[in-house]
Amino acid sequence: MSGTAVSDDHFRPEKSPYDHRDYKYLTLDNGLRVILVHDEQAIHSAAAVGVNAGHFQDPEEMQGLAHFLEHMLFMGTAKYPQPSDYGDFISQHGGHHNAWTGTEHTSFYFDIQPEYFSAALDRFSQFFIAPLFEQKWIDKELQAVESEYRMKLTDELRRLYQVHKETANPEHPFTKFSVGNAHTLADSDQQTTAQRLRQFFSDWYKAEHLSLVLAGPQSLSELQQLATEWFSVIPEGGAELNYPQVPLYTEQQLGVRIHVRPLKQACRLILSFPFPSINDDYPYKTTSFLAHILGYEGQGSICAELRQRGWATALSAGGGVSGSNFKDFNFNIQLTENGLEQIDEVICLIFNGIALVKEHGLKKHYYAERQQMIGLAFRFQEGIRTLDLASQLAINMLHYEPEHSITGDYLMRNLNIDKAHELLQVMQPEKARVTLIHQSLPVNQTTELYETAYSIHDIDEEKLAYYASPLENSNLRLPPANPFIPERQNPLPLREPVRHKPALVPSVASLQAWHLQDAQFRVPKGHLYLSLSLPHATVRRSAFACSRLWCELVLDKLNERCYDAEIAGINFNLYPQQSGISIHLSGFSEQQPALLSRILSELTNFEFAEQHFNAIQHSLYHNWLAVNRHKPINHLFTILNQELQRGCFTAQGLASAMPEITEDFFRQQLPILFSDMNVRMLIHGDWPVETARHLTSLVTQKLRLKRQPAQGPLREVRLLEPGKRELNYSYLPHPDKAVALFCQGQSQSVVEKASFLLLNHLVSPGFFSQLRTEQQLGYMVGSSYVPMNGRPGLLFYVQSPHAELATMESAIDQFIQQFCEQLPTLDNDSWEDAKQSVLTHLEDKDPSLRIRAQRLWTSIGIEDYNFDLADKLAAEVSRISLQQLVQFAVERMLQSASSMFLTCEPIKETEDTPEDD
Incomplete structure (x- = not known):
């Protein structure tokens, strides 16, 4: 055949x-x-x-x-x-x-x-x-x-x-x-x-x-x-592809200003230009190159200048809708309130940056730098799951020439000067679409769908001329040579003895550093994880809000000063988590130690500009007010964590703490937050143990770690009472209703975790089929295994635009009852298939250095210092009998269930009043 x-x-x-x-x-x-x-x-x-x-x-x-x-x-x-x-x-x-x-x-x-x-x-x-x-x-x-x-x-x-x-x-x-x-x-x-x-x-x-x-x-x-x-039996023939023959915008829809009034607090500018199709330019990536140089965030960039003047906090370039005969090139800018007031100057500054690139930016060395990094990214691309690879290639086949189905996303042959000039020629004020998003903007019409209030009008000739003129006192300049581009393009040699699990590196008592030189993924890359446990950051919401505010302030400084590292293939992130602050560096390993040193210096340098403090505080406050207020299911997930885990706070609760965080209060709190610090660290990649020792010393010195361990934050989970169901009701300005049921495990044992994993696998398909497909209770229906600090649990959820809360609650209860009644009748083949499916996931090999680093870091976080929890779970899954699981299901979900029902229904929002914790 x-x-x-x-x-x-x-x-x-x-x-x-x-x-x-x-x-x-x-x-x-x-x-x-x-x-x-x-x-x-x-x-x-x-x-x-x-x-x-x-x-x-x-x-x-x-x-x-x-x-x-x-x-x-x-x-x-x-x-x-x-x-x-x-x-x-x-x-x-x-x-x-x-x-x-x-x-x-x-x-x-x-x-x-x-x-x-x-x-x-x-x-x-x-x-x-x-x-x-x-x-x-x-x-x-x-x-x-x-x-x-x-x-x-x-x-x-x-x-x-x-x-x-x-x-x-x-x-x-x-x-x-x-x-x-x-x-x-x-x-x-x-x-x-x-x-x-x-x-x-x-x-x-x-x-x-x-x-x-x-x-x-x-x-x-x-x-x-x-x-x-x-x-082979899929038939031939079909309709002829009817690609669009008209432009995405009429002439009357260019050179316009659009106001959009959002439901949530927002202050954004989207400056768009109507490029023609870029599909045939994929071997040269001209648009990507322009986005790279115009979206640069280092000193002298459009982004840096906007931030320096207090007009914006973030900028990205190049995104936008694209298709067979169109491509929007967008500048997407997070404005400050001051930036909104100075919007014409903001737009003028962007056009000044475009003019600079037109005149001096189309140089081969700028393109070659980007070309080199894309080439390295392709050569040492991360392994991905087979599923992701298949879905990606299937779409690539519809975009690229057959021989480029794999390489098409990475090709950068040479600078296509003619195409670059053609695209830059489009970037003129009279062809721009200026979209402003803010609740205070005047609007005069509403969309037919989604009821969005907006207005659109022409930009007058005087403003168009102003946008094309030089802005006074501009410090714009093109990027310098990138010092973070790696010179070493091969992994460091393996040192004997070869290990397959991390080992502790000697250090002070308040630092626990783990190191593994990876013997399988032989690439010049690595991952550095640090968790800064800050006991004083989780005692109350104002302290946690300060730690989050500090993260944003540090990132605000680092995004400009370390942007070169990011475009040279070193990614970094700084984020708050339940017990304090985490730092993650990833990518090419050669320059990561230098970048970590710079980050740690900024972390302990408690100086900041007043305008940056005010802008970020304002942004965080309104973001917290808006989080999950229009996403009922996500809101319930947040409430569940806040109810059961020490150190978790709702976004609305954090917002309510923000008014007391003045600049003076914040300055007083920072030294307290960073006292009594414990640090966990993972050094994983091609680095040998000597580098690990150097990094351990660097962290100890930069963070001034003590030789004696401090009292770490308690990682507590509130235990629900067996046989009793707790209820939690909440309200959101969203037309949908939502219900979630959480069944909590009664121990942290391996058998408890393995049993919940099996239950989730057996429950999930039927729950979706019954409540989503058969009963059509809502679009978002599902169940998931939810561990909280080592204690397992099972979560059922439904969000519906039409079903009553009582109907959804009853449907969940009825499903669980029927599931427990039918589970003993499961045939042996189906039971063995279920166990094998869970075992396959537990025994799944790491497809990449990134996935392995995530797994190892997760193990450290749950104190699995033998890095063998998956093996223990697999052994337990293999041992569990159907009779044991039937008894477990009845006890954990019916007879002795330690459970919490959470519900959310609509309420008309009259004002942005934050909820208390």
Whole structure:
């Protein structure tokens, strides 16, 4: 069969010399393009299909159809008619699946244990061969799409996106309603929804419009046989691709100023320019290069100048919507209130920066620097999960030439001067779209969908001329040579003896430093993790708010002074966590010690500018007020953590503490916060032990660590009383209601954790199928394993735009009752499959240095100093019998459940009053 269903079009795509996988590109006789990936290290096999059609192909009279079709393909096929047939099979055998719909593409993907790959492909391929589109499931899934639409009614990005659509060219398919709802997808007088679905499927879900990736430990010949066996029957033909023929904006929609009034406090500027399609420029990455040089954040940059003048706190360049005939190039700027008042000067400064790049920035050495870093990123790219690789390649096949399916994201051949001049020529005031987002702005109309208040008007000639003029006292200059670009491009030699687990490095008692020179991932990279346990930062919310404010102030300084390190492949982050502050450095290892020294110096330098303090305090306060206030489920998750974990505070509680944090109060608190510090550290990468000792000494000196350990913060979890259910009610300005049930483990034992892992695996598919697919209670439905400081638990949640709280609570209770009743009837094969699926995840090999570092750091955080918790859990999972799990499920979820029910319902918001803890 494989000999007759594959054309002669097959070859090996270009790949990195450090990529251990083997690839093969081929075309089946029906025109389906396929990439096969043999990865002998893969634990899972994965498949992905890309579709060269998205919501741009929606008929005008039924917008959202492409997205709805994506949903409906999961709702049964001729060979496997039950909607649960596919998802349950994937979940039962240790896999995951998902899909998404974009403007011009759609993607479907899954992974699974390799021995079940063929059977899963049988089910998966039927999506593209014989979907049923049964009326029963059309009616039910319409409710799901309606729920998805309503869930996003208060989502600020979706509301802003709708303003974008309504101020673009109405003849362009970008302006269509991509999500759809019960109204746009209802039967029409001309055609039913089912007829439209079948027509869309017939037009676009044909072999020549699809791409397929199969990846796993199977050989290339085995994968080719699977591709041929299951996908050769996808029919040829289909509609001709109808790329947009009109521009994204009319002339009247350029040189305009748009005001958007958000629901939450925001102060942003988006300055957009309408580039033509950049798809054919991917070998040169001209747009990426311009974004790199215009979005530079070091001294002399547009961003640095804006921050120095107190007009903005952050800037990014280059993002924006893109497609087959358009690309928005955006400057996205987080303004201060002062910046909003000086908005014309802000815009003028940006155009001054553009003029500087036009005149002096198109130099080969600037491009070569970026080219070098992209080349290193490609050569030493991080390993990714087989599932992520498959889904990424399937879409790449629709964008790039076949030989560039892997390399297309990294190609930078040379500076395309003509293209650069063409794009920079577009960046003129009369072609700009200035979007301002703030609650105080005057508006005069409302979008048809999402009810976003906005206005749009022309920018007058006088302002256009001002924007093009030089700004007084400007200190703009182009970036200097980057001192952080690594010279060493090979990993440091391995030192004997080779270890596979971290070991402690001798240090003072208040520093616990672990080191591992990785023997498997031989790349010149590393990860440095530091956790600064600050007992005084978690005693009350004002102290924790100070620690968060300090993190932001330090980052504000470091973002400018260390930006060169970031664009040279060294990423850093500083963030508050439950017990204090954490620091993470990652990327190329050569310059990380120097960067860590600089960061630690800033961390203990308690000097800051008053205007930066005020701007960041203001930003944090309003961000905290807004967090989760329009996301009921996320709000419940936050409440759960705050209720059960010491040192956790709600965002609204932190906001309420902010008024007492004056500049003087803050200065007084900092020395107290950083006293009695304990530090944990992980040094993982290609560094030998001598470097680890140097870094340990550096941390000790810079942080002035004591030789005696201080009292660390207590990592307490409040225990719920067995057999009693606690209730927690809250309210949000969101139309949806939400319910969550948390069942807490009664010990931190390995058997307790292993049992909850098995329970979660068995519960999840049925819970989603029953409450989401069958009962259609809401779009967000699920369950998850939730450990809190070593104590396991199981969380069930539902968010709904229409169901009552009592209905959702009852549905969760009924499901748990039925699950416990049916669990003893589970057949032996299904039980063994469930155990094997959990074991596969526990025994999953680290795919990259990054994932291994995360795992090791997590182990240190939970005091698993033997780094073998996964092995212990696997051994316990193997030992547990079905009878033991049945008894455990009844006790933990019914008879003696230590549980908390959390609910959230709508309330009309009258003012931004923070909630108390």
